[in-house]
Amino acid sequence: MDPSGRWALVTGAAKRVGRCIALALGGLGTNVVVHYRSSAGAARETADALAALGVSATCVQADLGNASAVRRLAAAAENATDGAGIAILVNSASNYLRTSWEDLGESDWDMSLDVNAKAPFLLAHVLGRGMQKRGEGSIVNIVDWAADRPYRNYLPYCVSKAALICLTKALATELAPAVRVNAVAPGPVLLPEHFTDGQREAVRKATPLQRIGTPEDVARAVTFLIAEAEFSTGTILHVDGGRAIV
Numbered sequence: 001m002d003p004s005g006r007w008a009l010v011t012g013a014a015k016r017v018g019r020c021i022a023l024a025l026g027g028l029g030t031n032v033v034v035h036y037r038s039s040a041g042a043a044r045e046t047a048d049a050l051a052a053l054g055v056s057a058t059c060v061q062a063d064l065g066n067a068s069a070v071r072r073l074a075a076a077a078e079n080a081t082d083g084a085g086i087a088i089l090v091n092s093a094s095n096y097l098r099t100s101w102e103d104l105g106e107s108d109w110d111m112s113l114d115v116n117a118k119a120p121f122l123l124a125h126v127l128g129r130g131m132q133k134r135g136e137g138s139i140v141n142i143v144d145w146a147a148d149r150p151y152r153n154y155l156p157y158c159v160s161k162a163a164l165i166c167l168t169k170a171l172a173t174e175l176a177p178a179v180r181v182n183a184v185a186p187g188p189v190l191l192p193e194h195f196t197d198g199q200r201e202a203v204r205k206a207t208p209l210q211r212i213g214t215p216e217d218v219a220r221a222v223t224f225l226i227a228e229a230e231f232s233t234g235t236i237l238h239v240d241g242g243r244a245i246v
């Protein structure tokens with residue numbers, strides 16, 4: 001797919017990895033619907049940065065933990081395209097809830113699964129069918145290498161990302177041949193702010209490529225799957241510096 005002139009919805013595009021993905025798409029000439037939950041100012045800054053690249057951008061607020069709000073987001077994104085329709089969906093938004101086994105409750109489970117797995121499904125269910133009718137589209141889900149190697153104190157998060165991997169493969173089957181559905185699985189990218197220098201160094205040393213990843217690494221993988229990987233669907237592309245193999 002040539003993304004130039006198309007419309008994309010990028011969830012969680014106000015900050016961090018989502019913002020970087022939105023700007024990478026903008027650099028390819030893609031118009032972007034910038035989704036945010038509470039960071040209205042940061043979303044506006046992303047939209048302004050996209051406008052500076054010469055593409056159109058609009059901001060839409062939605063709580064991805066609310067199914068009705070997710071459906072409204074899908075409708076608002078479609079309406080923002082002036083009839084062209086959303087051709088690209090990047091499910092980047094995620095919550096990352098740290099909860100010990102002893103304190104883990106049902107609400108933690110629901111919050112993780114609703115935002116990290118159910119919302120991408122709902123968006124793909126609505127927007128993917130539109131892509132099918134128009135004969136072309138691309139969906140990229142941001143998953144996590146921890147879905148294959150879960151770590152302690154993040155049980156619902158790891159399970160939700162494993163569900164999103166399965167959803168990626170199931171959607172690739174359901175939406176073929178018109179729509180390609182792939183995923184990017186980042187590893188150590190943007191480590192938690194509370195990490196000490198010693199913890200960061202330990203992560204670096206445990207990574208075969210001997211560095212911490214960047215949002216740009218993830219964004220390049222996303223744009224590759226959208227713009228270049230024309231014979232790939234149901235693929236999970238690891239961007240983890242080799243952590244999955246050690």
